[in-house]
Amino acid sequence: MDSLIFLIPLSFVMGFVNSIAGGGGVLGVPSMIAIGIPPINALALNRISDTGNIVGSLNNYMRVDNFDRKLGLIAIPPIIIGAFIGANLIVGIEKELLNKIIVGAVMIGVFFLVYPFNFREEKAKPHIAIGIIALLLLGLWDGAFAMAGGTFGVLIFVLLFHKSFLSAKGVMTFAAIPETLMSATILYLHSSVKLDQMAVMFLAAVVGAFVGSKIAIKKGSRFIRYAMAAMAIVMVSKILLFDVLMIF
Numbered sequence: 001m002d003s004l005i006f007l008i009p010l011s012f013v014m015g016f017v018n019s020i021a022g023g024g025g026v027l028g029v030p031s032m033i034a035i036g037i038p039p040i041n042a043l044a045l046n047r048i049s050d051t052g053n054i055v056g057s058l059n060n061y062m063r064v065d066n067f068d069r070k071l072g073l074i075a076i077p078p079i080i081i082g083a084f085i086g087a088n089l090i091v092g093i094e095k096e097l098l099n100k101i102i103v104g105a106v107m108i109g110v111f112f113l114v115y116p117f118n119f120r121e122e123k124a125k126p127h128i129a130i131g132i133i134a135l136l137l138l139g140l141w142d143g144a145f146a147m148a149g150g151t152f153g154v155l156i157f158v159l160l161f162h163k164s165f166l167s168a169k170g171v172m173t174f175a176a177i178p179e180t181l182m183s184a185t186i187l188y189l190h191s192s193v194k195l196d197q198m199a200v201m202f203l204a205a206v207v208g209a210f211v212g213s214k215i216a217i218k219k220g221s222r223f224i225r226y227a228m229a230a231m232a233i234v235m236v237s238k239i240l241l242f243d244v245l246m247i248f
Contacts, residue, residue, distance in 0.1 A: 011052070015057075017231065019056065020215065021230070023151060040187065044188045047184035049202070052208075056209030060214055064217060067171070068171050075175035078132050079136075083179040086142065142183075
């Protein structure tokens with residue numbers, strides 16, 4: 001019962017953050033482990049929360065006028081193929097190297113988010129071939145690390161497919177459905193998560209994501225961009241303070 005009382009507000013916050021900027025798992029997974037939830041269970045619950053995020057936010061994003069369903073369908077195969085490969089590759093990577101890779105990649109993401117250049121060129125043609133390769137690598141990343149995948153996905157759709165941040169967020173939420181369900185199922189089957197924990201994580205994330213996506217749509221692309229930048233900085237700070245420093 002104590003864990004359920006903790007998980008309800010935590011999953012609400014995770015759903016809220018994920019629906020706007022991504023990165024809710026960076027806050028949620030360590031918090032769950034800190035109260036005694038086994039790591040594999042924390043990862044499974046994180047993915048269940050991600051599923052709630054999709055349920056709570058997708059319909060709101062699909063109602064936006066510039067939602068690109070076709071691009072979302074194109075993005076699904078490379079993401080899910082990459083995720084399947086990544087989930088199998090991650091087993092052999094040592095934690096020390098993993099932490100350094102994550103720090104470097106998220107810092108690159110922070111640079112692209114805060115650097116003041118024009119992300120979108122209305123008349124520019126999308127870089128489809130490069131974009132597909134990038135989505136495959138995104139799937140590898142998300143399947144292996146499950147950290148900031150939504151953030152990097154939005155950047156891919158903005159930089160390579162020339163979408164606004166608002167449109168890119170909707171496309172990424174849509175394209176992530178199969179990969180998220182696959183990961184959640186695999187992790188759940190290898191965990192000892194209880195049904196009541198699953199239920200509260202899912203439902204609280206649905207509510208949080210619904211509220212967060214409503215705010216994101218109302219505020220627009222600029223709000224999403226800077227919310228992502230703020231969340232990325234939090235990710236880097238967390239890793240540097242609590243993960244990388246432990247190596248030394």
